[in-house]
Amino acid sequence: MKINVLVKNFGLFVLSVFLLGTGFPSTIIAEDLPDMKKRRPSVLPALNSSSPAKERTDPIFVSADQMIQLQNKNLVKATGHVLVRYGKRTIRSREIIVNTATGQGEAHGGVIMTAEDGTVLRAERAQFNLKTKKGRWFDVKGKIAGIYYVSGKEVRKISEGHFQTKDVSLTTCTGDLPDWTIETSEADLIIEDRALFKGGIFKIKNIPILYIPLGYFPMVTKRKSGFLIPRLGVSSLDGVTVGNRYFWAINPQWDATLGVEYIEKRGARGALEIRYATSKTTWGQFYGTILDDNLTGNTFWKIDATHHQNLPLGFKLNAKIDGTSEDSFNKTFANQTESRTRRSSDSYASFFKTWSNSTFDILARYQESEEATTDDSLGQLPTVTYKTQPIAIGGTSFIFNQETSYSHFLVDLDTDPVVDNFEGVQRADIHPQVSLPINLGNWMRFTPRAGVRGTYYSKGIRENMVTGTNTFHSGFSRELIDLNATLEGPKFNRVFLSGNPRTARFKHVIEPRIKYQYIPNMDRADRAKIILIDAIDDLNYTHQINYFLTQRLLKKGNDGTVVQIAQFEISQGYDIIETTRLANPMTPRRPLTNLRFDLDSRFTDYLMLNFDTEYNVYDGVLETVNFDVGVKPTDWMMLIVERRAVHRQSTSILGTVALGLPKGWNIKYSTRFDEFREEILEHNAQLTFNNSCVCWGFILDFIRRNNFDNDIRTTETKLLFSIQLRGLGDFDGTRGESFLHRTF
Numbered sequence: 001m002k003i004n005v006l007v008k009n010f011g012l013f014v015l016s017v018f019l020l021g022t023g024f025p026s027t028i029i030a031e032d033l034p035d036m037k038k039r040r041p042s043v044l045p046a047l048n049s050s051s052p053a054k055e056r057t058d059p060i061f062v063s064a065d066q067m068i069q070l071q072n073k074n075l076v077k078a079t080g081h082v083l084v085r086y087g088k089r090t091i092r093s094r095e096i097i098v099n100t101a102t103g104q105g106e107a108h109g110g111v112i113m114t115a116e117d118g119t120v121l122r123a124e125r126a127q128f129n130l131k132t133k134k135g136r137w138f139d140v141k142g143k144i145a146g147i148y149y150v151s152g153k154e155v156r157k158i159s160e161g162h163f164q165t166k167d168v169s170l171t172t173c174t175g176d177l178p179d180w181t182i183e184t185s186e187a188d189l190i191i192e193d194r195a196l197f198k199g200g201i202f203k204i205k206n207i208p209i210l211y212i213p214l215g216y217f218p219m220v221t222k223r224k225s226g227f228l229i230p231r232l233g234v235s236s237l238d239g240v241t242v243g244n245r246y247f248w249a250i251n252p253q254w255d256a257t258l259g260v261e262y263i264e265k266r267g268a269r270g271a272l273e274i275r276y277a278t279s280k281t282t283w284g285q286f287y288g289t290i291l292d293d294n295l296t297g298n299t300f301w302k303i304d305a306t307h308h309q310n311l312p313l314g315f316k317l318n319a320k321i322d323g324t325s326e327d328s329f330n331k332t333f334a335n336q337t338e339s340r341t342r343r344s345s346d347s348y349a350s351f352f353k354t355w356s357n358s359t360f361d362i363l364a365r366y367q368e369s370e371e372a373t374t375d376d377s378l379g380q381l382p383t384v385t386y387k388t389q390p391i392a393i394g395g396t397s398f399i400f401n402q403e404t405s406y407s408h409f410l411v412d413l414d415t416d417p418v419v420d421n422f423e424g425v426q427r428a429d430i431h432p433q434v435s436l437p438i439n440l441g442n443w444m445r446f447t448p449r450a451g452v453r454g455t456y457y458s459k460g461i462r463e464n465m466v467t468g469t470n471t472f473h474s475g476f477s478r479e480l481i482d483l484n485a486t487l488e489g490p491k492f493n494r495v496f497l498s499g500n501p502r503t504a505r506f507k508h509v510i511e512p513r514i515k516y517q518y519i520p521n522m523d524r525a526d527r528a529k530i531i532l533i534d535a536i537d538d539l540n541y542t543h544q545i546n547y548f549l550t551q552r553l554l555k556k557g558n559d560g561t562v563v564q565i566a567q568f569e570i571s572q573g574y575d576i577i578e579t580t581r582l583a584n585p586m587t588p589r590r591p592l593t594n595l596r597f598d599l600d601s602r603f604t605d606y607l608m609l610n611f612d613t614e615y616n617v618y619d620g621v622l623e624t625v626n627f628d629v630g631v632k633p634t635d636w637m638m639l640i641v642e643r644r645a646v647h648r649q650s651t652s653i654l655g656t657v658a659l660g661l662p663k664g665w666n667i668k669y670s671t672r673f674d675e676f677r678e679e680i681l682e683h684n685a686q687l688t689f690n691n692s693c694v695c696w697g698f699i700l701d702f703i704r705r706n707n708f709d710n711d712i713r714t715t716e717t718k719l720l721f722s723i724q725l726r727g728l729g730d731f732d733g734t735r736g737e738s739f740l741h742r743t744f
Contacts, residue, residue: 118146239264444489460529
């Protein structure tokens with residue numbers, strides 16, 4: 001039977017078990033207690049001490065089979081299933097002895113301590129001093145801060161979160177035989193700071209691998225300033241790459257990473273990254289790097305920065321700085337294929353607000369070419385746009401929408417990439433439209449729409465076809481009207497039910513649609529002066545009919561949710577203007593546009609199929625053929641193949657296969673093949689491993705691809721290695737790069 005006893009000053013004793021450290025008292029001898037047993041009431045009220053620890057607010061609850069007290073010697077002995085609970089901390093033991101006057105105490109037999117930070121320690125014996133808050137565990141095994149497992153001869157607690165050990169092993173792996181351990185003769189551990197040790201031996205599966213006379217590693221579960229473990233890479237073009245970075249935890253809202261990389265054949269590359277989140281509605285980051293290249297003699301630099309902020313009155317700001325040196329940093333150094341193949345950089349700042357049926361946006365943007373052979377620089381400084389979404393006019397069935405914009409463009413009129421001839425062009429555009437949806441029964445809808453457009457240009461150019469010279473024009477406008485109408489339907493559908501009422505239901509929908517567009521051939525003289533910048537400038541005489549046949553397959557689950565699992569659309573256009581064009585045997589009339597087929601489907605979570613093609617009905621050839629196919633028959637295997645083909649221009653194939661092997665192994669392989677030139681452009685292979693308790697893992701990437709240094713094509717082979725020891729740090733070789741690998 002358990003007896004719960006209230007003991008004077010026992011709160012000091014309980015607190016000491018959680019504050020063990022140095023300054024150890026002499027051992028209390030059990031014979032100092034009288035040989036007597038006193039039975040107490042079975043319920044112990046909350047213990048609130050009047051001791052120096054009276055500032056404590058949490059009550060202490062004590063439970064034991066038996067408790068003996070000797071008032072004149074201030075000694076207390078609790079035996080048999082002793083349990084002490086203080087706040088979120090507990091201690092269990094078979095026997096506990098404490099001197100309530102000196103604070104000296106000792107626990108024997110199956111001592112188990114748990115604390116709110118995740119610390120759980122088991123020991124055969126523990127000494128403590130309540131007043132100095134120091135003590136020892138002997139023959140100890142457990143974990144500190146919920147992450148670091150310790151096992152060995154002795155652990156001391158100096159203060160809260162500060163431990164010293166003797167002949168103890170450290171690891172973050174579970175199990176009787178951890179995957180890796182560091183055995184130390186002495187170590188000094190400060191949680192959320194660091195571990196210093198000497199006489200260390202790094203072991204894998206208890207096999208000695210490396211002797212470490214003196215060692216250091218961070219012991220943090222939160223952000224903390226300090227050096228990160230170096231990164232390592234090897235490239236056939238760059239040689240060996242070794243770098244290190246310093247992480248600076250500036251304050252709870254800001255942090256930064258400063259790094260230097262030594263690239264064997266190119267020199268030293270510096271980098272700075274800053275991240276901030278000053279509030280829930282304001283955040284961003286900055287990244288910059290620079291390299292004075294020994295190999296090419298060029299200076300490469302890159303800046304990436306983003307900022308997001310919610311402003312007063314419901315306005316928002318999104319901004320991005322995307323800048324690179326003229327010698328493109330991305331083409332030479334980036335690992336992601338998307339970055340390496342992009343055509344231009346794009347920096348912008350957008351100040352906008354959205355209402356229930358309208359939007360207002362001020363956009364400043366600058367795009368600059370990253371290719372040496374093209375010149376497509378363009379600045380919008382700024383563009384101001386106000387849009388009204390379709391809304392009913394009064395209580396009528398008429399629908400109104402409009403878009404009004406003002407833009408100041410900075411345009412390079414010379415297409416030569418080495419020659420800049422920038423001109424500023426201002427444009428004001430207003431485009432209101434009115435439509436009237438008419439329902440023809442429940443299965444057909446007819447929607448005519450009419451709009452007018454007025455566009456003012458501050459500057460234009462007209463080319464003299466005889467001399468080839470350009471004449472500048474200023475202050476002109478273009479006016480036009482646009483008419484279109486859409487007929488949707490008749491719609492047909494059918495629901496398919498299976499014999500099992502528990503399975504999903506399917507619905508097949510057929511939706512024909514015809515769209516008529518007309519822009520009259522007016523204001524031709526002013527249209528010829530326009531400098532073409534975007535789609536607004538490229539509006540021309542149009543008289544065309546487009547027809548579509550769309551089929552959808554919908555799935556309704558047992559929970560009532562409806563999802564579209566497939567859509568197949570056939571479309572084509574008929575150009576009425578082409579039918580009236582003066583034809584000859586060399587240029588016959590071709591009013592029909594390419595016949596387009598487009599399939600998007602996701603029939604199950606394990607199958608993806610997308611396909612589109614355009615068929616030239618006059619030449620009898622497929623102008624484009626594109627498809628994506630992905631299969632994932634099990635959770636451990638995936639295959640995706642993409643093919644992009646343009647008739648007599650280009651054909652490329654991209655494939656990715658991923659295999660999840662037993663015991664934490666995973667393999668991915670991607671390749672990009674230029675079918676048109678019959679050459680493989682890139683290989684990416686990746687091997688990853690994570691052990692079952694995720695206390696360590698590694699990533700090994702092998703890359704072989706075409707590279708461009710100052711537009712000179714070479715073949716590069718690169719090996720990147722990353723290893724992670726949970727709780728200690730990682731060798732960052734890949735830095736989160738995605739390469740070619742795709743997933744569902």
